[in-house]
Every structure is written in C-alpha cells, then in structure tokens.
Amino acid sequence: MLKPRLNNHRNLIDISGIWKFKIDKNNEGEKKGWNEGFSADSEIAVPGSWNEQLDNLDLLHYVGKAWYTKDIFVPKNFKDKKLWIRFDSVDYHSKVWINDRLVGTNDFGYLPFDFEITEFVQCGKENLIVLSVDNQLSDDTIPQGINTHYYVDEKRPRDETFPAARFDFPPNGGIHRPVYIYTTSLIFIEDIAVKTKLTGPSSSKVLLQLNINENISCELVVNISDNNSIFNEKFKYNGNSADIEFEVNNIDLWGLGNPNLYKLTVTLFNENEEVDSYSLQIGFREIEVKNKQILLNGKPVYMQGFGKHEDFPVFGKGFNYQSLVKDFSLMKWIKANSFRTSHYPYAEEVLEMADREGFLVIDEVPAVSLDFRKVNGGTLKSHKEFTKKLIARDKNHPSVIAWALGNEPNLVGNPDYFNGEAEKYWKEIFQNARELDSTRLLTVPNCQKAGINDPVFLFSDFISINRYYGWYEHPGQIEYGVEVLEKEMDEIWNKYHKPILMTEFGTDTIAGEHSISDQMFTEEYQSKFIEKYIELLRSKDYVIGEHVWNFADFRTPQHFRRVIMNRKGVFTRTREPKLAAFKLKELWSK
Numbered sequence: 001m002l003k004p005r006l007n008n009h010r011n012l013i014d015i016s017g018i019w020k021f022k023i024d025k026n027n028e029g030e031k032k033g034w035n036e037g038f039s040a041d042s043e044i045a046v047p048g049s050w051n052e053q054l055d056n057l058d059l060l061h062y063v064g065k066a067w068y069t070k071d072i073f074v075p076k077n078f079k080d081k082k083l084w085i086r087f088d089s090v091d092y093h094s095k096v097w098i099n100d101r102l103v104g105t106n107d108f109g110y111l112p113f114d115f116e117i118t119e120f121v122q123c124g125k126e127n128l129i130v131l132s133v134d135n136q137l138s139d140d141t142i143p144q145g146i147n148t149h150y151y152v153d154e155k156r157p158r159d160e161t162f163p164a165a166r167f168d169f170p171p172n173g174g175i176h177r178p179v180y181i182y183t184t185s186l187i188f189i190e191d192i193a194v195k196t197k198l199t200g201p202s203s204s205k206v207l208l209q210l211n212i213n214e215n216i217s218c219e220l221v222v223n224i225s226d227n228n229s230i231f232n233e234k235f236k237y238n239g240n241s242a243d244i245e246f247e248v249n250n251i252d253l254w255g256l257g258n259p260n261l262y263k264l265t266v267t268l269f270n271e272n273e274e275v276d277s278y279s280l281q282i283g284f285r286e287i288e289v290k291n292k293q294i295l296l297n298g299k300p301v302y303m304q305g306f307g308k309h310e311d312f313p314v315f316g317k318g319f320n321y322q323s324l325v326k327d328f329s330l331m332k333w334i335k336a337n338s339f340r341t342s343h344y345p346y347a348e349e350v351l352e353m354a355d356r357e358g359f360l361v362i363d364e365v366p367a368v369s370l371d372f373r374k375v376n377g378g379t380l381k382s383h384k385e386f387t388k389k390l391i392a393r394d395k396n397h398p399s400v401i402a403w404a405l406g407n408e409p410n411l412v413g414n415p416d417y418f419n420g421e422a423e424k425y426w427k428e429i430f431q432n433a434r435e436l437d438s439t440r441l442l443t444v445p446n447c448q449k450a451g452i453n454d455p456v457f458l459f460s461d462f463i464s465i466n467r468y469y470g471w472y473e474h475p476g477q478i479e480y481g482v483e484v485l486e487k488e489m490d491e492i493w494n495k496y497h498k499p500i501l502m503t504e505f506g507t508d509t510i511a512g513e514h515s516i517s518d519q520m521f522t523e524e525y526q527s528k529f530i531e532k533y534i535e536l537l538r539s540k541d542y543v544i545g546e547h548v549w550n551f552a553d554f555r556t557p558q559h560f561r562r563v564i565m566n567r568k569g570v571f572t573r574t575r576e577p578k579l580a581a582f583k584l585k586e587l588w589s590k
Contacts, residue, residue, distance in 0.1 A: 001114045002191060002278060003348060004086055004182040009276045011081065011183040015072050015129075016046045019175075023057060024065040024132070034067050035097040035130050044068070046179060047088075049172035049316025061558070063163045063171060068131040072181060076124035081183035083121050085129070086114045088177030088347065091317070092141065093134040099127055107141070107382075110344040110366060111389050112177075135173030140378025142386045143167060143343070143366045154412075161557035166369045166411075167343060168556050168566055169309060176310075177319045177347050187214050188276040189268055194396050195439055196284050198297065202251055204284045208244040210266065215240045219269040224248060224262050224282075253297050254283025254398040256337050259358030261398075281355060283398030287441060289461050292499050292542045294441075296360075296401070303360055303545025304588050305331065305338035306570075307504055310346055311554040313573060319347040326575055327551070328353055334570075334581060335588035340445075340503060340547055343368040343407045345390050354399035361399045362443070362503075365390055367406035372417050372425070380425060384432045391436045402440055405429050408447035408466060409456065423455035430459035445503040448473065452492050462544060463492060466504030470529055476520050482532050493542045500542055504549035505533050506568040511578050523579035526570070530580050534587055548584065 006012040020040035022029075029038070042054050050059050050066060074083070085096065091109035095102065098120040106113040121127050137145025144166050151160040165171050193209040208222065217238045224231040231248045252260040261281045268276040285297055293300040312323045324347075331339070338359055341350070344366035354361050367383050387405060394400050406429075410417040426444070433442055444456035445464040457463055467488075470481025489500060509526040519525055530548060537543045553569035556562045565573060570580040 001084075001086070001112075002189070002280075003112075004084075004180050005278060007277055007279070009185050009188070009274075010278075011075075011078060013072075013181045014178055015070065015181055016178045017070075018043050019046050019068045019070045020044075021050070021054070022067045023059070023062070024067055027065050029065065029067055029132060035095075035102070035132075036100045037069060037128060037130065038067060040069070044174075045318070046175045047177050047320070048174060048314070048318030049176065050174040051170065051172050051316050052314050053316075061163045061170070062173065063136055065132060065134045066173060068133065068175060070129050071126045072129055073126050074121050074123050074181065078183050079123040080186075081118075082116060082186060082188070083118045084114050084182050084184065085117050086112055086180045086182060087131075087175065088112045088179070088319070090131070090133055090175050091135055091171075091173055092137060095132045097130040108386055108389060110176075111386075111393060112348075117181075131175070133173055133175070135171050137171065139374040140376055140382055142379070142382045143368050144371060144374060144379065145171075146371075158560075161559045163557055165557045166371065168562075169311070169343070170555055170557050172316045174316070174318070176317045184213075185276045187212065187216065187218075187268070187270055189266060189278045191392075192264075192266060192278060192280065192396070194264065194280075194282050196282075196286075198253070198284065198286050199247065201253075203247060203249045204251060205245065205247050208266070210237070210242050210244065212237070212240050212268065216270060220244070221267040221269070222246075223265045223267070225265075226260070226262050230262070248284075251284050254285040254355075254358070255297055256301060256358050256360070259283065259356060259398075261355060280396060281352070282396060283355065285398050287401040287439075289441060289499060292544075294462060294499060294544045301337075301360070301544075303338040303501060303547065305336040305340075305359075305545075305547050306551035307340050307342040307547050307549045308346075308551040309342065309554040310344075311552070311573070316555075319349065321349070324349060324353060328357055328359075330571060330575060331359070331551070332357070334585045338362070338545065338547070339551070340364060340404060345394070348393065351394060351397045351399055355397055359399055360401050361397070362402045362404050363390065363394055363400045364404035365406055368408065369411040370406060370409040371412055371414070372410060372422050373412070373414055375425065380428065383429055387429070387433050388436055391433070395437060400440065402443055402461070403433055403437070404443055404445060404464070405433055406444045406456075408445060408450070410450040410454070411447050413449035417450065418453060418455075423458065426455050426459055443501070452488065452495060457492070457496050457498070460498065463496060463498045463500045464503040465489075465492070465500060466549070467502065468505065468507075471507045471520070476518060478518060478525075478529050478532050482536050485533070486536055489536075489540060489543075493540075499544040500540075501545045501547070502533070502537055502543065503547050505546070506530065506549040506570075508567040509569075509578055509580070510563075510567060511572050511576065521567075526568075526578065527580040527583040530570075531583055531587065548580075
C-alpha cells in the first residue's frame, strides 16, 4: 500500500501520542483476555521504544511481550469510505484487535503494515484498539535471534551479550513509528511504481506501473509538474493493473547538490467521475557501475558519509522529527553526501528528506550477521519476503541508489560458510532482488572474518567492506593496520575487478579523552585513524567511497567491550562533535 496521504478523496488521522501500556512477562495476556482491554501498568509515548521511557518498570533490557491500547474516535463522515489502520513500524511481532476482534498479525519489523478495518470500526463512536508486541527473534526471522544457551553450546561464553543479540544494537521493542487511521475511496489506487530511463541530458522515458483495487474500465490522468506542468495526459485503463509508458522533456535531473524533484499526480476517473487521486515526489536519475566507478547520470561520484543508526536518548528507535532535522543538518555541515541505513530500513521520512536534500542512500535489509549454522528454509523465506517489502516501500525514492541485502554474514567465522551452501543462498537472494528491481545496484557489506572469498562478492555490483585494522586487529597500530588493509584491498580488486566502497571503518572514542601519543579511545586516535584510512582509500582508483562507522554513538546490548554504547560515533549520542568531526569536515570539504 502507498503511504497514506490527505487529499480530497483520502482522510488521514495520526493516532500516535499517549497509549496505555502493559508488560506481559509470562505471555498470558491473550489467555486473560487483554485483547478486550486491560488495566495498564503505565502510559507510554508512541512512537518510541519502551526501553528508555519507563524506568519504573525496568525495561531497559526487556525482551518479551507487551501490550498497547488506545480509544480512538472515528468520525461519522468516514462511513462511506474504506477504512484502514497503518503502523509504520512495530518491532518485531504484533497482533492487532479492534473492538475485541482480531484484525491481523505482522512478523516484519522496521516496515509498515496496513489492515482494512471497515467492518471492525463503528463510525461516529469511540473504538478500542489493542496491540500486542513481541520483540523476541529466532533462527528463521530477519534479523536472526540468538538464545543464551547458544553461547554455551558453541563454547564461546565471552561473546555473550545481554540481552542476547546477533547484532551490535539493542533489540528494542515497541511501536517505533507513527500510527494512522486513514480512508480511501471504494475504488482507489493501490500502488504506483515509477521507473525512469534517461534518453538525453534533459529527457527521460517513464514507465508507470499502476494497481487499482478493482477490475474495472476507467480513465487515468497523469500529471508531472514542478512550478509548471511538464506532462499531462489521459490514458484508458482496463483491469486492475497497467503499465503506462511515455516520455518527458525539458527536465532537470536529480543529483548531488541539485536534488530536482517533480510532483507526479495520478487521478482516477470511473464513469466520468473523479474517484481518487494520489501524488508523490519523483526524480529523474540513473545509477550504474562502470569499470572502476559508480556513475550518477553518467558522471562519476565519490560517496562520503556514514553508517548510522536510528538511536536517540529516551526515544530509542522511535521516530522523531527533531533528530531527523538535526542529523541532516550535521551531515550537511560536515559535507557528507551519502549514508547507509545500517542495519535496517529507516523511517520513510528519512528517505523523503534525502530526496529533498540530495543524499545518496544505500537501503539495507536487516539480515545482519547471518549465522549460516542456523540458517534454514524459514530464514531464506523471511529474507526474500523482507526484501520484497522493502523494495515495495522505497522503490520510488530517487535518493535510494542501492539495496544492501544484508550486513556482515559469517561474523562468527564458521569455515562451513565456504562449503557452497552460502553461495547458493546468496545467489537466490540476489536473483530475487534483481527480479524485483533491476534499476538499482546490489551489495552486501563484508566483514573481515568472511575475508576475500565471501560469496557475496560474486553477486554484488560493487564490493562493500567493513574493516578495523588498527582497532579490532592490530590494536593501537594505525600505520601497520593501513598496510594490512592496502594489501587486502588490492587482493580483492585483483580477484573481482569490481569497485570497492569502504562501508565501515572507525574506532571507539570517549569524548574528552586526549593523548599526545597514539592511544586507543582518545579523540586524537580516532581522528588520526580516520585520516590515514581516507588517505589510503583516495589513493586507489578503484575505491568509490568512504562511510565512517559511525555517525553518532549508539546504545548496545551489554558486553565487556562496550561501555554502555558503541562509541565509534564522530558525534556523541546527543550529537556533540568529537575531534574527528572537524577532521572529516576538513577532508570532505576538499
């Protein structure tokens, strides 16, 4: 489903705000009939993680089930429409009831889900909405989960985190993005996919793929405009899906520093009556890899930016406009031009701002640190389904130039990763993604333990590597770490002849710690490490960019190597700059 809009045919109510909240540590809520309503433990803000809001309930590291409820008034004038409820993101498993009737379930975090609720809602009255949320993961979910006994069974107790996680960020729970009640007409536009193909410096073919909820004969008016209309035509339509192809001229391309956007509006007529309309922002641009370069609109670009996290004090992973604006302002100040949505899809509002500000985005599936000893048919199914849902949501954003189909597989260093099964798995994942979207590039960031023989390199359009020589390996020895890195990068290039993007490099740094000599955890060490890596990267003509890990410090599960947070940010968690931020601004301004 398209993102809800407010217009003459569609109503929209944001029902975020304060909800009632209850913990269900013993998983007994359904047996006790909490779906009919319950006495709350507390109130909670939506959107937002439950972890840092409710200190009196001790939820900072809670993994399990919890319940939300709210009474929602639905206006009487919604009666002759189709009614829907949309959660932009709930992590991870959820069930929704309205007026004590089960509406639906969802098992995919980080992405929106919609349910039609026309038959469940009483218009002109208050309606009880109840949601159960479970943030526990398993072997066959994306991302994968891990249990405490795994560490014991695998004889690696020193790797255990609390709460247990296969990734270096907490498995926060809750309703993390806005919640909406919205309406559509009885006959409405379900989906619009926009594909462009440049035919000249100021012209492009456009392929519109449209879905209507009914199998009908109708007319569509397609308008594309900025300040003036550049295209306006009527098309006949028969069925519930159609491909419409046409050419537009006198356009300005979307690109770095020139994020030219156009408003595409599709209006639906049935029996000469206007019944629906939908508008979205589009940009005309092409992305490709050629020889040693990545080309945007036929011209080489060099990516400089960050891996990031949706993480902020109190909000946790909860979306808020203040940190959205703050983060983009800091990225513009430091002269970044790109980022990766590590290690999961971000709120769609982030991509909309990237569209407007002209940032390049690598959009990532949360298949983070896949353990192929535990991968099964369920994992593969979930991985493919998540990829499908991600592409369906983000397919029209010009800022999204690539899909990262995972991150750092085989982080555990299992030798069986190279027995052919992983290659077979990744071949299927990449093939699935190419069938869903042939217009963008594909990659998977690789970790040092997977080395230069990682099967993801075989299928990636460009090679993404995460490296920390001088930190995790060869600690305190920056110059030697750079020597090791140069040798490995050259081996990768000579083997695959694909351009390389450094998707992660950096050091944990405690703000305020200083040293004249190279000393890990000081601000000087981080600044020097980043500078020396960038000097190496820019000396190689096969390197297409550098993404520092990380934009800002972020909270992690508890482990002895983490002092509450991963402190590799060049900004603190509250967005104060460290010394490295000023060094990056200097390097990226050149």
